[in-house]
Structure formats: C-alpha cells, structure tokens
Amino acid sequence: MFDSHVAILLDTAAGLVNVLTDGGDRGRPYTAPRADALPEAIAAVLPGEPAVSMEEALYLAGTTLKVRRVFEAMDGRRDDEAAEIVNALVISTGARPQLNRVPGEPWQVHFHGADDTLSVGWSAGFASALTLAIGSDLGGRLGVCQAKGCDRVYVDASRNAVRQFCSRSCQSRTKAAAFRARSATRPPA
Numbered sequence: 432m433f434d435s436h437v438a439i440l441l442d443t444a445a446g447l448v449n450v451l452t453d454g455g456d457r458g459r460p461y462t463a464p465r466a467d468a469l470p471e472a473i474a475a476v477l478p479g480e481p482a483v484s485m486e487e488a489l490y491l492a493g494t495t496l497k498v499r500r501v502f503e504a505m506d507g508r509r510d511d512e513a514a515e516i517v518n519a520l521v522i523s524t525g526a527r528p529q530l531n532r533v534p535g536e537p538w539q540v541h542f543h544g545a546d547d548t549l550s551v552g553w554s555a556g557f558a559s560a561l562t563l564a565i566g567s568d569l570g571g572r573l574g575v576c577q578a579k580g581c582d583r584v585y586v587d588a589s590r591n592a593v594r595q596f597c598s599r600s601c602q603s604r605t606k607a608a609a610f611r612a613r614s615a616t617r618p619p620a
Contacts, residue, residue: 432588433560433569436540439478440560441573441586443553444498446476449583449597451495457600458580481549490550494520494557501561502584505573510565517561526555526562578605 433441449456450472451463464472470483473491477483483491497516504513520526530538531545542559543552564570572587574594578601587594596602 437560440556444557448499454582455580487550494554506575520558524555
C-alpha cells in the first residue's frame with residue numbers, strides 16, 4: 432500500500448477533485464463552489480484548514496482539473512495519458528523530494544521547497560504522489576465511482592483492490608438497483 436505521507440496526499444487530491452469539479456455526486460447533479468466560496472471550500476479539505484487566498488484557490492482549482500484527468504485516465508486504463516499529465520504537473524510545480532523538519536518533530540519527506548506557496552506546495556505533493564502511484568503497481572487504485580449518476584473519484588485502500596465506488600452510499604444504491612432489476616425480470620410465482 433501507499434506510505435502514510437503519499438496516502439494523505441492522494442486522499443487530499445481526491446477530496447479536492449470531488450469538491451472542486453462539477454459532475455454527479457451520489458446520483459445527484461453537483462456544482463462546485465465558485466468565486467468567493469472557493470478558498471473556504473479548499474481550506475475545508477486541506478489538513479489543518481489553512482487560510483487560502485483567492486490566488487492560491489484559483490491555482491489549486493487548476494491543479495485539481497488536471498488531477499481529475501489523471502484519475503479518469505487511470506480508471507480507463509490510459510496509463511500513458513495519465514503519465515503525460517503527471518509529468519507536466521511535476522515540471523510546472525518544480526516538485527522535488529527533500530527532507531524538512533518542524534521543530535520538535537522528526538524529519539519528514541516533502542515534495543516542495545520551504546519557500547513555495549501553499550498552492551504550489553500542495554500541487555507538487557499531488558504530482559509526486561501520483562508519480563509514485565502510477566510508477567508502481569498501485570496506479571490501478573486510482574478510480575472513478577462506477578455508480579449511475581456519480582463521477583466522484585477515490586483512492587482504493589482495500590486489501591484486495593476491488594473498490595468500485597466513492598462511498599458506501601453509491602455501492603448500496605447500485606446493489607439495490609441491480610436487485611430491483613433482477614426482481615422485475617423474474618416471472619411471478
């Protein structure tokens with residue numbers, strides 16, 4: 432599985448994709464926050480709920496659109512397309528591994544410099560985590576919900592890599608619909 436730092440980056444990337452992109456969410460149309468609501472929506476997804484400026488929010492929203500394309504490409508088994516997007520993201524963010532230490536804490540791997548902005552730092556982290564996932568046998572764990580009316584993304588952390596849905600709600604809706612369809616086609620007793 433993913434190491435804890437990479438897992439946090441991938442989960443946060445998926446969270447931002449799900450909040451910042453229009454589409455379907457659990458069978459209902461979803462419209463992403465716009466304008467003044469954007470910084471607050473992003474801050475609610477990022478660990479620690481940091482202050483996010485409008486400039487940083489717009490940058491992260493742009494990154495998120497690229498990250499969504501990576502999840503969709505990996506879900507569709509278009510690894511080459513995903514790799515192209517991720518490589519461009521790595522270059523544009525200047526992603527580079529390095530060790531940083533917060534006083535009183537152990538050394539931690541970061542994929543951005545201490546002087547990078549919040550938006551560039553997170554974007555570089557997302558790019559690096561996606562690079563590690565796609566460059567290993569874990570790229571197939573990036574998915575798009577298979578439920579009707581839902582296109583939210585997820586990172587499959589299941590033991591046997593069989594996840595197909597963004598949530599239990601979508602899984603239950605799909606199973607219930609399949610049961611109703613089977614029941615409707617059975618001859619009466």
